[in-house]
Amino acid sequence: MIAFLTAHIALVFAALAVFCVVVYVLADGLDLGVGILFLAAPRDADRDVMMASIEPVWDGNETWLVAGGTLLLAAFPAGYYILLPAFYLPIVTMLFALILRGVAFGFRLQATRFRFVWDLAFAGGSILAALCQGLILGGLIDGVPVADGMFAGGPFSFLSLLGLLCGIGLIGGYALIGAGWLILKTEGRTQIFAREIAHAALILVAVMMLVVSGWSALTVPEVAARWFSLPNIVLLAPVPLVTLAVIVALWRGIWTGGEKRTFALALVLFALGLIGLVVSLWPYVVPRAVTVWDGLADPQSLTFISFGLAVVLPVVLAYQAHAYWVFRGKTLTEHGAYDAPDGAARPESLS
Amino acid sequence: MDAVAFARLQFAFTVGFHILWPTLTIGLAWFVTCLSALWWRTGKPVYRQLMRFWMRIFALGFGMGVVTGIVLSYEIGTNWAGFSRSASNVLGPLFLYETLTAFFLEAGFIGIMLFGEGRVSKGAHVFASLMVSVGALFSATWIIAANSWMQTPAGAVADADGIFHVVNWWDVVFTASFPYRLAHMVCASFLTVSFVVAGVSAFHLWRGRQVKASRTAFSMALWMALVLAPTQIALGDLHGRNTLEHQPIKLAAMEGLWETTKGPAMTLIAWPDMAAQKNLYALDIPHLASLYLTHSWDGEVEGLKAVPPADQPNVPVVFFAFRIMAGIGMVLLGTAMTGLVLRLRHRLFETRWFLGLAMATTPLGFIAVIAGWTVTEAGRQPWVIYGQLRTADAVAPVSAGAVGASLIGFFLLYNVLMLTFLWFAGRAAIAGPTDLPMPVETHPGLDGTNMSGRATLPPAPNAPALPGAPHAAGA
Ligand code: HDD
Numbered sequence: 001m002i003a004f005l006t007a008h009i010a011l012v013f014a015a016l017a018v019f020c021v022v023v024y025v026l027a028d029g030l031d032l033g034v035g036i037l038f039l040a041a042p043r044d045a046d047r048d049v050m051m052a053s054i055e056p057v058w059d060g061n062e063t064w065l066v067a068g069g070t071l072l073l074a075a076f077p078a079g080y081y082i083l084l085p086a087f088y089l090p091i092v093t094m095l096f097a098l099i100l101r102g103v104a105f106g107f108r109l110q111a112t113r114f115r116f117v118w119d120l121a122f123a124g125g126s127i128l129a130a131l132c133q134g135l136i137l138g139g140l141i142d143g144v145p146v147a148d149g150m151f152a153g154g155p156f157s158f159l160s161l162l163g164l165l166c167g168i169g170l171i172g173g174y175a176l177i178g179a180g181w182l183i184l185k186t187e188g189r190t191q192i193f194a195r196e197i198a199h200a201a202l203i204l205v206a207v208m209m210l211v212v213s214g215w216s217a218l219t220v221p222e223v224a225a226r227w228f229s230l231p232n233i234v235l236l237a238p239v240p241l242v243t244l245a246v247i248v249a250l251w252r253g254i255w256t257g258g259e260k261r262t263f264a265l266a267l268v269l270f271a272l273g274l275i276g277l278v279v280s281l282w283p284y285v286v287p288r289a290v291t292v293w294d295g296l297a298d299p300q301s302l303t304f305i306s307f308g309l310a311v312v313l314p315v316v317l318a319y320q321a322h323a324y325w326v327f328r329g330k331t332l333t334e335h336g337a338y339d340a341p342d343g344a345a346r347p348e349s350l351s
Numbered sequence: 352m353d354a355v356a357f358a359r360l361q362f363a364f365t366v367g368f369h370i371l372w373p374t375l376t377i378g379l380a381w382f383v384t385c386l387s388a389l390w391w392r393t394g395k396p397v398y399r400q401l402m403r404f405w406m407r408i409f410a411l412g413f414g415m416g417v418v419t420g421i422v423l424s425y426e427i428g429t430n431w432a433g434f435s436r437s438a439s440n441v442l443g444p445l446f447l448y449e450t451l452t453a454f455f456l457e458a459g460f461i462g463i464m465l466f467g468e469g470r471v472s473k474g475a476h477v478f479a480s481l482m483v484s485v486g487a488l489f490s491a492t493w494i495i496a497a498n499s500w501m502q503t504p505a506g507a508v509a510d511a512d513g514i515f516h517v518v519n520w521w522d523v524v525f526t527a528s529f530p531y532r533l534a535h536m537v538c539a540s541f542l543t544v545s546f547v548v549a550g551v552s553a554f555h556l557w558r559g560r561q562v563k564a565s566r567t568a569f570s571m572a573l574w575m576a577l578v579l580a581p582t583q584i585a586l587g588d589l590h591g592r593n594t595l596e597h598q599p600i601k602l603a604a605m606e607g608l609w610e611t612t613k614g615p616a617m618t619l620i621a622w623p624d625m626a627a628q629k630n631l632y633a634l635d636i637p638h639l640a641s642l643y644l645t646h647s648w649d650g651e652v653e654g655l656k657a658v659p660p661a662d663q664p665n666v667p668v669v670f671f672a673f674r675i676m677a678g679i680g681m682v683l684l685g686t687a688m689t690g691l692v693l694r695l696r697h698r699l700f701e702t703r704w705f706l707g708l709a710m711a712t713t714p715l716g717f718i719a720v721i722a723g724w725t726v727t728e729a730g731r732q733p734w735v736i737y738g739q740l741r742t743a744d745a746v747a748p749v750s751a752g753a754v755g756a757s758l759i760g761f762f763l764l765y766n767v768l769m770l771t772f773l774w775f776a777g778r779a780a781i782a783g784p785t786d787l788p789m790p791v792e793t794h795p796g797l798d799g800t801n802m803s804g805r806a807t808l809p810p811a812p813n814a815p816a817l818p819g820a821p822h823a824a825g826a
């Protein structure tokens with residue numbers, strides 16, 4: 001086992017990096033999604049519940065972004081020092097956006113007269129962050145100019161139509177996860193709002209998935225070659241087919257399915273999209289310039305972090321799950337209560 | 352200005368802003384844990400009242416720490432690509448361990464700490480608070496290890512391309528300056544928080560509001576300060592002698608010492624003139640520096656002129672920053688000792704000028720921390736990895752325009768954030784440790800009210816209204 005892992009160390013760390021990205025996108029997706037839907041909610045009371053539902057967990061979710069960044073630095077440094085300068089402006093803008101929405105949690109709670117400012121900061125920050133992540137994604141698919149092992153483009157070379165499309169798609173996708181989360185965590189009018197908006201989000205995300213896939217297959221020859229060359233087209237066919245099935249299942253279950261269904265299926269849909277992305281980009285850390293094998297860090301550094309990842313990561317996952325467990329059930333009736341009635345108030349649980 | 356200058360300015364500004372929040376939250380997390388434990392064991396309501404109050408301030412500071420910290424971890428790639436290319440094998444794992452052992456631990460339990468009271472048992476709340484506090488300490492440990500490696504690198508060798516490869520992880524983490532820097536920083540955080548708690552409590556005593564809780568907190572804080580202020584000075588002295596050994600030029604800049612001298616004087620104040628390579632208007636005390644640096648009357652200390660001017664740091668910056676820090680150390684020590692004298696005379700809580708003094712010390716710890724980091728970082732120049740990698744070679748291939756624009760963005764945004772924080776934290780601090788539902792019934796949160804506006808705690812009888820209370824605004 002150990003021998004196998006060391007022989008394929010690049011694959012192991014690539015898998016770990018993908019894992020971090022997936023967890024980040026799914027976890028922070030739900031609270032970015034709640035932020036994206038924030039202003040669309042009809043009443044202030046809805047916004048209170050919406051924010052309260054993610055308050056105890058958003059910090060943990062966002063920490064996966066830091067984990068992804070530091071894992072990249074530790075395991076694939078080339079990815080870190082080429083990609084971060086390449087996406088300077090969208091990254092900095094995303095950080096600004098995350099700052100705005102992050103502080104809104106604390107400040108909105110305390111604000112009295114100018115609460116709408118924090119509503120705006122929270123929603124605007126969430127939308128902008130998703131858009132920037134989409135721009136980065138699109139830029140990745142398009143490829144990054146590299147010379148002498150360093151980024152060799154200008155401040156705007158990340159810009160592409162594809163990036164914009166990805167951005168819109170991500171906004172829709174996060175909104176869908178957020179709506180699923182709200183169906184699960186709220187009840188009454190807030191839940192009805194979530195079910196309604198889930199439809200719009202689903203349409204947006206389905207259309208954008210189609211457009212982005214088509215557009216990148218048309219404009220990026222490497223992507224087309226990956227998907228449409230011969231054994232691949234057969235082997236990979238299940239990915240789009242399952243995606244289609246999930247979209248249909250989502251559409252039909254938003255009103256009639258169980259309260260967990262939309263959330264769970266939205267997560268599956270996102271995971272499928274990410275698998276598609278990995279297929280398109282594999283085996284590059286920096287698309288078409290540095291592969292996972294070339295970009296790998298020193299073996300002695302990898303050994304050092306392997307220990308931590310093997311021992312600490314499972315523990316981290318366990319207590320993050322525990323935090324979700326402590327705050328399980330409907331947000332509405334329980335939040336912040338000191339003597340929350342047991343039993344009746346906890347009709348649903350997350351896991 | 353070029354990209355290097357902008358990048359340095361931006362990093363100095365963003366990291367200097369970030370460090371304020373860890374300084375507040377590392378100490379405050381332990382204070383809240385301590386209060387939570389006291390409430391659990393003694394059941395005295397005053398501890399719960401104080402815990403809720405300080406948790407509110409902690410929550411605001413913690414949020415600021417998280418969002419400004421995420422900026423830093425990405426800035427190292429966006430602005431310092433040359434540096435991360437060179438040092439990734441060494442620092443990448445340290446940062447990753449920080450994320451795994453510290454950030455996740457804090458994030459995993461912060462929800463329970465802030466919102467879980469009542470949902471989990473009292474003991475479990477103590478435990479969650481403890482985990483957050485421990486996480487904050489772990490974070491300090493890893494990041495200081497990384498910084499100390501940049502100051503006194505060891506355990507790794509650079510190849511022909513300038514890429515570092517680790518030979519011995521133990522040496523990388525436990526570098527020569529690491530224990531001193533870590534101890535000095537952690538003590539700085541606890542000391543700063545002691546004076547924040549003392550200052551806010553003094554304000555309430557001065558106004559005669561919430562006297563019982565404020566007395567308890569004031570007394571606790573001054574006991575802490577009495578222990579920590581001398582400890583911090585002793586640690587600083589040890590740290591300085593470590594610097595003398597490993598970064599003599601930095602130390603010479605702190606002391607304003609140009610010539611290599613036997614039995615150097617202590618320069619109390621002067622204007623170090625870099626062009627003339629000497630001090631103007633110096634006020635010296637003979638042999639004193641020799642005494643505290645080498646513990647002998649005639650010890651030899653290396654001067655700045657041992658290296659060419661191009662390899663010297665910006666001397667006035669280091670020189671004055673050091674004096675600000677050490678001066679504040681003395682002021683804090685004096686305040687803590689005065690507190691002891693008044694306490695022995697049973698006049699601690701009534702002496703109004705002392706309450707005023709305590710209020711005035713509230714921001715001093717933060718200023719000393721910024722000054723201390725300025726000494727450390729500016730004194731290391733022109734190196735980013737001391738003796739190994741020059742700052743000018745560490746920069747990323749990004750345009751000066753992009754870095755400059757983002758610098759302006761950070762400057763504006765952070766100033767707005769700071770004002771907002773001061774507004775809200777100030778309001779909470781002025782309201783004090785009441786047991787009132789904070790601010791609006793319909794708000795969820797730290798305050799014992801739930802979403803449907805149903806207060807789950809009976810409101811305190813004839814409790815004073817909050818300033819700017821939302822009830823009036825009808826939000
Ligand atoms: C002495 C302590 C100390 C120092 C010198 C620094 N930090 Fe920090 N940092 C903390 C102590 C800390 C903390 C107390 O652990 C924080 C504050 C609030 C929090 O959540 O953790 C934190 C938060 C924090 C976060 C957010 C973590 C999260 O998502 O929860 C990041 C990414 C960083 N820091 C990164 C850095 C970097 C790259 C630094 C230097 C260049 C740095 N910090 C200096």
Ligand code: HEM
Nearest residue numbers: 532535539584587588591594677680716719720723724727
């Ligand atoms: C008379 C008292 C003090 C002395 C002699 C002293 C000494 C020092 C020295 C020599 C350094 C530079 C370390 C280097 O070479 O890199 C330093 C750094 C620092 N000091 Fe102090 N200090 C004192 C008081 C304080 C106080 C009161 C605070 C804050 C409350 C503080 C906070 C810091 C910080 C945050 C740093 C940077 C981190 C580090 O390198 O440890 N110091 N101090």
Ligand code: HEM
Nearest residue numbers: 359362363366367370494497498724725728729732735742
């Ligand atoms: C949180 C405490 C810290 C503060 C307040 C601080 C402060 C500063 C300041 C004032 C500068 C500018 C120095 C100059 O340009 O003359 C600087 C530069 C720098 N520091 Fe720190 N620093 C801190 C921690 C760290 C840590 C932990 C690291 C390592 C990861 C680090 C890495 C750097 C780098 C890469 C630069 C840019 C190169 C340079 O100009 O020195 N700093 N920092």
